[in-house]
Amino acid sequence: MFDNFVVPDFLPAAPEIFLATMAMAILMIDLLVKDSRRTVTFALSVLSLIGCAAIQLWTSTGEINYTFSNMFVDDLMSDLLKLFLYMTVIFVLFYSRGYIIDRPEMNKGEYYVLTLFATLGMMVMISANHFVSIYVGLELLSLSLYAMVAMNRDSVTSTEAAMKYFVLGALASGLLLYGMSMIYGATGSLEITAIAERLYGGGVNNTVLVFGLVFLVAGLAFKLGVVPFHMWIPDVYHGAPTSVTLLISSAPKLAAFAIVMRLLVNGLITMAADWQNMLIILSVLSMAIGNLAAIAQTNLKRMLAYSAISHMGFMLLGIVTGVVSGDARYALNAYSSAMFYVIAYVMMSLGTFGMILLMARAGFEADNIDDFKGLNKRSPWFAAIMMMLMFSMAGVPFFIGFFAKFSVLQAVVAAGYTWLALVAVLFSLIGAFYYLRLVKVMYFDKPEDETPILAGTDMRLLISVNGLAVAALGLFPQIIMSLCAYSLLRSL
Amino acid sequence: MSNYPLLSLAIWIPIVAGLAVLAVGSERNAPLARMLALFGAIAGFLVTIPLWTGFDVANGGMQFVEMKGWIPRFNINYHLGVDGISMLFVLLNAFITIIVVAAGWEVIKEKVAQYNAAFLIMSGLMNGIFTSLDGVLFYVFFEASLIPMYLIIGVWGGPNRVYAAFKFFLYTLFGSLLFLLALLYLFINSGGSFSILDWHKLPIELGPQIWIFLAFLIAFAVKVPMWPVHTWLPDAHVEAPTGGSIVLAAIALKLGAYGFLRFSLPIAPDASHELSGLVIALSLIAVVYIGFVALVQADMKKLVAYSSIAHMGFVTLGFFMFSALAIEGALVQMISHGFVSGAMFFCIGVMYDRLHSRQIADYGGVVNTMPKFAALFMLFSMANAGLPATSGFVGEFMVILAAVKFNFWIAFAAATSLILGAAYSLWMYKRVIFGDIANSHVAELTDINKREFAILGVLAICTLWMGLYPQPFTEVMHASVNELLNHVNISKIQ
Numbered sequence: 001m002f003d004n005f006v007v008p009d010f011l012p013a014a015p016e017i018f019l020a021t022m023a024m025a026i027l028m029i030d031l032l033v034k035d036s037r038r039t040v041t042f043a044l045s046v047l048s049l050i051g052c053a054a055i056q057l058w059t060s061t062g063e064i065n066y067t068f069s070n071m072f073v074d075d076l077m078s079d080l081l082k083l084f085l086y087m088t089v090i091f092v093l094f095y096s097r098g099y100i101i102d103r104p105e106m107n108k109g110e111y112y113v114l115t116l117f118a119t120l121g122m123m124v125m126i127s128a129n130h131f132v133s134i135y136v137g138l139e140l141l142s143l144s145l146y147a148m149v150a151m152n153r154d155s156v157t158s159t160e161a162a163m164k165y166f167v168l169g170a171l172a173s174g175l176l177l178y179g180m181s182m183i184y185g186a187t188g189s190l191e192i193t194a195i196a197e198r199l200y201g202g203g204v205n206n207t208v209l210v211f212g213l214v215f216l217v218a219g220l221a222f223k224l225g226v227v228p229f230h231m232w233i234p235d236v237y238h239g240a241p242t243s244v245t246l247l248i249s250s251a252p253k254l255a256a257f258a259i260v261m262r263l264l265v266n267g268l269i270t271m272a273a274d275w276q277n278m279l280i281i282l283s284v285l286s287m288a289i290g291n292l293a294a295i296a297q298t299n300l301k302r303m304l305a306y307s308a309i310s311h312m313g314f315m316l317l318g319i320v321t322g323v324v325s326g327d328a329r330y331a332l333n334a335y336s337s338a339m340f341y342v343i344a345y346v347m348m349s350l351g352t353f354g355m356i357l358l359m360a361r362a363g364f365e366a367d368n369i370d371d372f373k374g375l376n377k378r379s380p381w382f383a384a385i386m387m388m389l390m391f392s393m394a395g396v397p398f399f400i401g402f403f404a405k406f407s408v409l410q411a412v413v414a415a416g417y418t419w420l421a422l423v424a425v426l427f428s429l430i431g432a433f434y435y436l437r438l439v440k441v442m443y444f445d446k447p448e449d450e451t452p453i454l455a456g457t458d459m460r461l462l463i464s465v466n467g468l469a470v471a472a473l474g475l476f477p478q479i480i481m482s483l484c485a486y487s488l489l490r491s492l
Numbered sequence: 493m494s495n496y497p498l499l500s501l502a503i504w505i506p507i508v509a510g511l512a513v514l515a516v517g518s519e520r521n522a523p524l525a526r527m528l529a530l531f532g533a534i535a536g537f538l539v540t541i542p543l544w545t546g547f548d549v550a551n552g553g554m555q556f557v558e559m560k561g562w563i564p565r566f567n568i569n570y571h572l573g574v575d576g577i578s579m580l581f582v583l584l585n586a587f588i589t590i591i592v593v594a595a596g597w598e599v600i601k602e603k604v605a606q607y608n609a610a611f612l613i614m615s616g617l618m619n620g621i622f623t624s625l626d627g628v629l630f631y632v633f634f635e636a637s638l639i640p641m642y643l644i645i646g647v648w649g650g651p652n653r654v655y656a657a658f659k660f661f662l663y664t665l666f667g668s669l670l671f672l673l674a675l676l677y678l679f680i681n682s683g684g685s686f687s688i689l690d691w692h693k694l695p696i697e698l699g700p701q702i703w704i705f706l707a708f709l710i711a712f713a714v715k716v717p718m719w720p721v722h723t724w725l726p727d728a729h730v731e732a733p734t735g736g737s738i739v740l741a742a743i744a745l746k747l748g749a750y751g752f753l754r755f756s757l758p759i760a761p762d763a764s765h766e767l768s769g770l771v772i773a774l775s776l777i778a779v780v781y782i783g784f785v786a787l788v789q790a791d792m793k794k795l796v797a798y799s800s801i802a803h804m805g806f807v808t809l810g811f812f813m814f815s816a817l818a819i820e821g822a823l824v825q826m827i828s829h830g831f832v833s834g835a836m837f838f839c840i841g842v843m844y845d846r847l848h849s850r851q852i853a854d855y856g857g858v859v860n861t862m863p864k865f866a867a868l869f870m871l872f873s874m875a876n877a878g879l880p881a882t883s884g885f886v887g888e889f890m891v892i893l894a895a896v897k898f899n900f901w902i903a904f905a906a907a908t909s910l911i912l913g914a915a916y917s918l919w920m921y922k923r924v925i926f927g928d929i930a931n932s933h934v935a936e937l938t939d940i941n942k943r944e945f946a947i948l949g950v951l952a953i954c955t956l957w958m959g960l961y962p963q964p965f966t967e968v969m970h971a972s973v974n975e976l977l978n979h980v981n982i983s984k985i986q
Contacts, residue, residue, distance in 0.1 A: 376603075376606075376647075380514075380606070391639060396635055396636065396638065396639065396665075397631070397632035397633075397635050397636045398632060398636050402632070402635075403563075406628070406672075407566070409672070409673070409676055410566065410676050410679065410680070413673065413676040413677060413679075413680055414676075414680050418673070418677065421673055421676070422673060425669040425670070425672065425673060426669075428669065429662065429665055429666050429669055432661070432662065432665055433658070433662065436642070436658060436661060436662075439642075439643075440646060440654060440657070440658070443643055443646060443647050444646040444647060444653065444654055444657070477563060478562070478563045478564060478565055481563065481565045481566075482564075482565050485565065
């Protein structure tokens with residue numbers, strides 16, 4: 001029975017194995033930790049992530065390595081995305097620490113363990129080369145997040161958000177699975193690279209395939225949160241505790257980008273003409289609805305939710321313009337610009353939700369736009385950081401957000417879609433309005449609330465680093481741009 | 493020629509000084525912030541002087557060039573240089589920065605460090621715009637300069653400042669985003685170059701040229717501003733603090749006009765010829781119609797703002813007649829307008845600081861209480877009207893002279909601005925300064941102090957110098973303007 005059993009190569013998956021072990025260990029250790037000594041759990045979680053990063057760097061070969069019967073792939077793209085993922089989650093843990101200490105119902109070991117499991121899910125998604133591993137990673141991420149959204153059990157809005165998130169998330173998973181099963185039916189394989197080969201060979205039933213593709217794209221659109229599959233985003237962002245919103249709004253975007261790349265580009269590139277048109281519609285709608293709806297919001301988390309929708313729409317433009325009528329000359333340029341966009345967005349999103357957490361204190365959420373009134377009077381330094389983040393989100397130089405938009409736009413123009421670039425540009429103009437409004441509130445208005453900011457030194461330091469990175473990488477964007485381009489060159 | 497990176501210094505000294513002012517200046521040590529800001533502004537001006545003294549007037553190409561790779565991934569370079577067109581604006585900008593810092597010396601009492609820092613950073617960014625030879629670098633400076641101006645209007649402005657700040661930002665952003673698309677199009681079609689000088693030589697068909705020209709036109713027309721996209725300017729001026737108005741009028745308006753010379757004319761010469769009628773028509777509307785609008789204003793700042801639009805109409809008119817005389821006249825007009833409008837806004841600021849009103853109706857008989865001020869204000873009003881022997885005359889005269897050669901009726905329409913300019917400037921002057929003392933507030937006015945006198949005196953010297961002996965200003969332009977006309981007069985269609 002075990003004659004054919006080959007011991008798989010564990011090395012490409014070493015960080016995942018390490019994190020899974022650590023997460024379970026921390027779950028056990030936490031049983032022995034008193035509520036007042038929760039710092040131990042926190043420190044162990046951060047150390048595990050640092051350990052992952054070290055293992056990642058140490059085991060990276062720069063080649064494409066398949067393992068576990070080709071279900072799992074380790075290439076430079078996944079290495080780079082995972083390193084950013086660890087960094088993001090470490091920031092998330094630091095930012096949310098003060099917030100959950102002030103809220104005893106959330107200050108549980110599970111908070112950390114669930115974060116680590118969500119991270120593990122994202123790592124599996126990033127490295128998946130098989131429909132099943134994508135699905136497993138996705139569900140691990142989603143289930144952890146559902147629980148985290150509902151963690152504050154006494155809050156009605158949180159519970160409602162968790163229910164919505166769960167129901168719609170399950171629907172999205174269903175759509176994705178249905179699409180996968182259709183594609184399996186057409187090609188006879190669940191393995192992404194094998195599907196690509198099968199499609200190159202030809203002779204596949206196109207109707208079934210396109211049918212499956214539609215569901216697949218719909219499922220992905222749900223997970224990315226683009227219009228018309230965006231309904232959950234504002235409610236979940238708004239309803240979830242801010243520290244959880246911080247997590248949802250940042251790291252999963254990296255993983256979602258990765259599965260879009262794996263499924264559409266690695267797997268179904270021969271059908272690019274079909275999915276490109278779908279993505280163009282999704283992207284234009286997202287930029288339109290995201291930017292317009294954001295204007296009307298008074299809650300900052302909701303506004304940022306709509307802003308996230310529009311940003312994901314913008315990012316999709318980079319994926320759309322990779323292959324134009326069979327011509328793949330610009331593919332690398334376009335995909336790397338989309339990747340750069342995602343990384344830049346995650347950095348900015350981390351900073352903005354971090355600012356909300358910085359302003360929050362026990363019994364006060366600071367999630368209304370008006371809570372930022374007169375911040376310049378209360379703390380010029382943090383007002384400046386928030387201003388940089390807002391201008392960066394709006395795509396104004398010298399900040400990283402400008403170069404993210406710039407690189408995607410040049411890919412769009414290079415591919416000949418000038419009209420699409422024009423649409424994107426006009427909606428960013430509308431988008432600039434609500435980012436400017438926040439700057440207005442901070443700088444032009446008088447403060448209503450004179451309470452000093454209570455956050456700890458680590459929080460202040462990290463958010464400053466975060467804000468300055470947005471500015472510094474805007475002055476010198478070359479480093480990350482070329483990292484993205486190089487990693488994709490070696491992975492595609 | 494010196495080996496120091498003068499242009500980089502001209503950009504980064506004010507910016508670094510601005511950040512330093514922010515770092516040291518809390519609410520308590522405002523005097524230190526002021527001193528440091530003044531020091532930074534003077535240092536920024538001093539490094540630009542060698543640009544003029546070391547300038548080779550026979551060379552029509554770029555001088556003081558600096559070139560370093562910035563973002564090799566997209567072949568974007570940190571490429572700086574000045575020619576006879578841009579060099580004087582760098583000096584003007586650095587000079588006006590000193591005036592602005594001095595102008596806010598006693599007046600600005602709130603957030604002193606942030607105020608001065610915003611102006612210093614703005615000044616550095618605008619030097620970047622005038623000296624960039626790389627499309628993206630230009631764009632980055634062009635758009636980044638919106639941020640400090642947005643804050644200046646919004647934080648230190650008048651009652652309707654929020655509306656004005658948003659209008660200013662969104663109008664200009666709209667223009668520059670289209671500009672960005674044109675840049676990307678040129679990047680792709682030049683085989684991956686963002687160098688403005690490469691684009692000057694790039695052959696483009698007429699169709700795309702027209703699109704590129706229109707994108708440029710919208711971007712720069714908003715910035716100039718030309719009729720009918722000028723409506724943000726009076727709002728911004730009225731709400732901005734005095735220093736903000738000075739920078740807006742003296743420098744920021746020149747950015748759009750400068751863009752025409754650096755981008756529109758040489759990159760899309762055939763489209764420029766094709767559409768010159770449109771631009772000339774818009775310019776003449778600005779000159780004549782906006783001149784009448786200025787006449788009926790009751791608010792002094794609004795009046796000067798509209799007169800700025802009319803004067804900038806002269807500038808764009810001069811550019812699109814494609815002759816050396818007209819372009820040089822337009823350039824002289826831009827620099828002169830920098831001095832004169834800056835001085836006019838400062839004069840209004842002087843009165844506003846004392847009476848807290850900008851309405852003409854609230855004044856009358858100011859000469860009785862402020863004689864020194866009245867004399868200087870007289871000079872600038874005359875210069876604004878284009879009186880000979882002031883700088884305002886030289887540029888307008890050159891443009892009208894060129895227009896007579898180009899087309900008599902255009903010259904005729906343009907020349908009405910001399911009458912209109914005299915009418916609105918001098919009528920305002922008469923109502924504010926002459927007559928009997930209008931009310932008890934005017935009776936209590938005190939004449940200008942030494943600081944105000946020094947600022948107005950320096951500006952008066954500049955205005956007269958340019959009016960009486962414009963040679964040093966025009967001689968640096970000749971070679972570069974001829975070089976530009978070479979590009980404009982050769983068709984790019986193959």
